[in-house]
Amino acid sequence: xxxxxxxxxxxxxxxxxxxxxxxxxxxxxxxxxxxxxxxxxxxxxxxxxxxxxxxxxxxxxxxxxxxxxxxxxxxxxxxxxxxxxxxxxxxxxxxxxxxxxxxxxxxxxxxxxxxxxxxxxxxxxxxxxxxxxxxxxxxxxxxxxxxxxxxxxxxxxxxxxxxxxxxxxxxxxxxxxxxxxxxxxxxxxxxxxxxxxxxxxxxxxxxxxxxxxxxxxxxxxxxxxxxxxxx
Amino acid sequence: xxxxxxxxxxxxxxxxxxxxxxxxxxxxxxxxxxxxxxxxxxxxxxxxxxxxxxxxxxxxxxxxxxxxxxxxxxxxxxxxxxxxxxxxxxxxxxxxxxxxxxxxxxxxxxxxxxxxxxxxxxxxxxxxxxxxxxxxxxxxxxxxxxxxxxxxxxxxxxxxxxxxxxxxxxxxxxxxxxxxxxxxxxxxxxxxxxxxxxxxxxxxxxxxxxxxxxxxxxxxxxxxxxxxxxx
Numbered sequence: 003x004x005x006x007x008x009x010x011x012x013x014x015x016x017x018x019x020x021x022x023x024x025x026x027x028x029x030x031x032x033x034x035x036x037x038x039x040x041x042x043x044x045x046x047x048x049x050x051x052x053x054x055x056x057x058x059x060x061x062x063x064x065x066x067x068x069x070x071x072x073x074x075x076x077x078x079x080x081x082x083x084x085x086x087x088x089x090x091x092x093x094x095x096x097x098x099x100x101x102x103x104x105x106x107x108x109x110x111x112x113x114x115x116x117x118x119x120x121x122x123x124x125x126x127x128x129x130x131x132x133x134x135x136x137x138x139x140x141x142x143x144x145x146x147x148x149x150x151x152x153x154x155x156x157x158x159x160x161x162x163x164x165x166x167x168x169x170x171x172x173x174x175x176x177x178x179x180x181x182x183x184x185x186x187x188x189x190x191x192x193x194x195x196x197x198x199x200x201x202x203x204x205x206x207x208x209x210x211x212x213x214x215x216x217x218x219x220x221x222x223x224x225x226x227x228x229x230x231x232x233x
Numbered sequence: 234x235x236x237x238x239x240x241x242x243x244x245x246x247x248x249x250x251x252x253x254x255x256x257x258x259x260x261x262x263x264x265x266x267x268x269x270x271x272x273x274x275x276x277x278x279x280x281x282x283x284x285x286x287x288x289x290x291x292x293x294x295x296x297x298x299x300x301x302x303x304x305x306x307x308x309x310x311x312x313x314x315x316x317x318x319x320x321x322x323x324x325x326x327x328x329x330x331x332x333x334x335x336x337x338x339x340x341x342x343x344x345x346x347x348x349x350x351x352x353x354x355x356x357x358x359x360x361x362x363x364x365x366x367x368x369x370x371x372x373x374x375x376x377x378x379x380x381x382x383x384x385x386x387x388x389x390x391x392x393x394x395x396x397x398x399x400x401x402x403x404x405x406x407x408x409x410x411x412x413x414x415x416x417x418x419x420x421x422x423x424x425x426x427x428x429x430x431x432x433x434x435x436x437x438x439x440x441x442x443x444x445x446x447x448x449x450x451x452x453x454x455x456x457x458x459x460x461x462x463x464x
Contacts, residue, residue, distance in 0.1 A: 040329050040431065041343065043274040045283030052276030052283035054325040056347050094285040098271050098433075103454065107371045107382050108389040112272065116287050140338045150424055151338050158339040180441040193381055194448050195441040198457060200271065202329075205430035210411045214422045223334065223425060 029069070031174040035117035036061050036072070039095035040143070040202060044074060046082040046091050055082050059093070060138030066131070067168035072119055073126070073135035074165045083163040086123050093119045093167060101198040104181035105188065113197065115176040123165040135164045146222040260300070262405045266348035267292050267303070270326035271374070271433060275305060277313045277322050286313050290324070291369030297362070298399035303350055304357070304366035305396045314394040317354050324350045324398060332429040335412035336419065344428065346407040354396040366395045377453040 042059045045052050057074060065071025072093060076083040100113035126132050137148035181195045204227045207219045273290045276283050288305060296302025303324060307314040331344035357363050368379035412426045435458045438450045 041327065041345075043276075043285050043325055043327070045276040045285035045323075047278065047283050051321045051351060052278050052285075052323050054274050054276035054283075054285055054323045054349070056325065056327040056345065058343065090282045092276075092283050092285045094274055094287065096272065096274070096287040101271075101374050101435075101457070103375060103378065103438075105382065106389070107367050107379060107385060108393070110371055110374065112289065112374075114272075114287065118285070120282060136338050140341055143332050143341065143343075144334060144429075147334065148338060151336065152418065152421075152424075154338060158337070162339070180439075180443075183441075183443070187383065188443050190383075191445045191448065193383075194438075194451050194454060195444055196450075196454075197439045197441075198375075198454065199436035199439065201434050201436070203432050203434035204332075205432070207334075207425075208411075208428045208430065210414075210426040210428075212411075212414070212419050213426055217422065217425050219427075220425050223427075223429065226332070226429060 028174055031115075031176070032117050032119075032169065032172050033061070033063060035097060035115045035174055035176075036095055038097045038115065039117070042093050042095040044082065044086075044091060044093050046086045047089055048081050048085050053082060058139055058143060059095070060135055060140075060142045061169075062134070062138055063169075065166065067124070067166055068170040069172070070169045071135075072167045072169055073138055074123070074167065075136060075139055076163050078161055078163045080163070083165065086165055087125045090120060090122050091167070097202075098200045099178065100200050102177075102181050103195055103198065105183045105190070105193040105195050109181055109183050111177060111181070113176075113178050113200075115174065117172065117174050119167055119169055119172045121168050121171050123167045126164040126166050129159065131166075132159060132162075132164045135166065136162065144222060144226045146225065150220065150222065259405055262346075262407070263348050263350075263400065263403050264292070264294060266328060266346045266405055266407075267326055269328045269346065270348070273324050273326040275313065275317075275322060275324050277317045278320055279312050279316050284313060289370055289374060290326070291366055291371075291373045292400075293365070293369055294400075296397065298355070298397055299401040300403070301400045302366075303398045303400055304369055305354070305398065306367060306370055307394050309392055309394045311394070314396065317396055318356045321351060321353050322398070328433075329431045330409065331431050333408075333412050334426055334429065336414045336421070336424040336426050340412055340414055342408060342412070344407075344409050344431075346405065348403065348405050350398055350400055350403045352399050352402050354398045357395040357397050360390065362397075363390060363393075363395045366397065367393065375453060375457045377456065381451065381453065 041056050060073040063070040096116040102111040140148040272287050291304040294301040327347040333342040371379045
C-alpha cells in the first residue's frame with residue numbers, strides 16, 4: 003500500500019496534517035490528478051456556510067498565476083461566483099481508483115487520487131484571457147474540441163464569470179495498493195480481502211436529436227473515449 | 234433536456250437559486266443520488282478557509298435525525314472532524330452521467346446528479362449508534378459486507394470520530410438529455426453535437442497478496458459489480 007500526502011507549498015493550510023512523507027516537488031502528481039478528474043468541487047463560504055458545488059474547470063500550467071492557473075467559470079448570477087473573489091476558496095478534484103476491502107471495517111479504504119488547491123481567486127476581466135480560460139474548460143472535458151467551435155459571442159462572455167486560481171498552494175493525496183490488515187485478522191483467514199478496481203467508463207457518442215444526418219462523430223470526440231483510463 | 238433543481242426543505246441556503254421548478258417532495262431523488270455516489274465531498278471551515286475533503290459516507294433513511302441521517306467518519310485527529318460539530322457544514326455527492334457537447338462552448342455541459350446536505354452535525358457518542366454508522370459506511374461501498382466482518386474493537390472505536398447529519402436541509406440538482414443549442418448554430422450544421430455517456434465501471438475483484446488461496450470471492454463482492462450502473 004502507498005499513501006502519499008504531497009504538500010506542494012509550505013503554507014500550513016495545504017500541508018496535510020498526518021503521514022507527511024515528502025515536501026514539495028510533486029507538481030506532476032497535481033497535474034496528473036487534474037488531468038484525470040472530470041469535475042472538481044469548489045468550496046466557497048456563502049452566508050457563513052461552506053457551500054460545496056460540483057463544477058468543470060480548466061488548467062493552464064503556463065497560465066499567468068504562480069505555478070500556473072486553474073480556471074473556473076459560472077453564471078454571473080451565481081452566488082459562489084459572486085462571493086469567491088473576496089475570500090480564500092478551496093478546489094478539490096478527486097479520482098476514485100478502487101474499493102479496498104479489508105478483513106475489518108476499520109481497515110476498509112479507497113484507492114484514490116485527490117488534489118486540493120487553495121487561494122484567493124482572481125476575477126478574469128481581460129477578454130483574451132477569458133476566451134483562453136473558457137476554451138481550456140471545454141478542452142479539459144474533450145481535448146481538442148474548442149478549435150472546432152465558433153467564437154464566443156459578446157453576450158455569452160457577458161453572461162459568464164471567469165475566475166483564476168493560482169496552483170501555488172496545493173496538495174495531492176493518494177492511496178494505492180491492497181488492504182493492510184491486522185495480523186490476527188489475516189491469521190484467522192475467514193474473510194475475503196482485496197481490491198475492486200474502479201474507473202470512469204465512456205460510452206459510444208450519442209448524436210443530438212437535431213444533428214444533421216451527414217455529420218460523423220469527429221476524431222476528437224472518439225479520442226476522449228480512447229483516452230479514458232480503461233475499458 | 235431536463236434540468237431539475239429540487240429543494241427538499243424551505244431554508245434559503247438549500248433552495249437552489251435559479252430554475253426552481255418544484256418545491257419539496259423529492260426525497261427519492263436525494264436517496265437515489267446518495268445510493269449512486271461512491272464518495273462525497275464535505276466542506277468544513279478550518280481556520281477561516283473552506284476545506285473541501287473527499288470521504289466515504291453512510292446513509293440511514295430511518296436514522297434518528299429529521300428526515301434520516303447521513304453518517305461521516307474520520308480520524309479523531311482530523312481537523313475537519315474536530316471542527317465540524319461547532320459549525321454548519323456542507324456535504325455534496327455528485328454522479329457524472331454524461332459529457333454534453335454542444336455546437337458552442339457556451340452550451341457545453343454535463344449530465345449529472347448532485348445532492349447537497351447542509352447542517353450542523355451531531356457528534357455520535359452512543360456506542361450502538363457508532364457501530365451502526367460505521368457498518369452503514371462499509372455497506373455504502375459494498376452492500377451486505379459489514380455482517381461478514383468481526384466486531385469493531387474498543388481501540389478502533391476510540392480512534393474514530395463519527396458525525397451524524399440530518400438529511401432535512403437538502404437539495405438535489407440534475408441535468409439529463411442532449412445539448413440545447415442556439416438555432417443559428419444548428420442551422421449552420423458544421424459541428425457534431427451530442428452526448429458521451431459516462432458511468433463508473435468496476436473491474437474484477439483482485440485478492441489481497443496475503444489472502445489464503447482457498448477463500449473465493451464472496452457473493453456480496455461479486456454483487457457490487459453486478460449492481461454498478463452499467464457495463
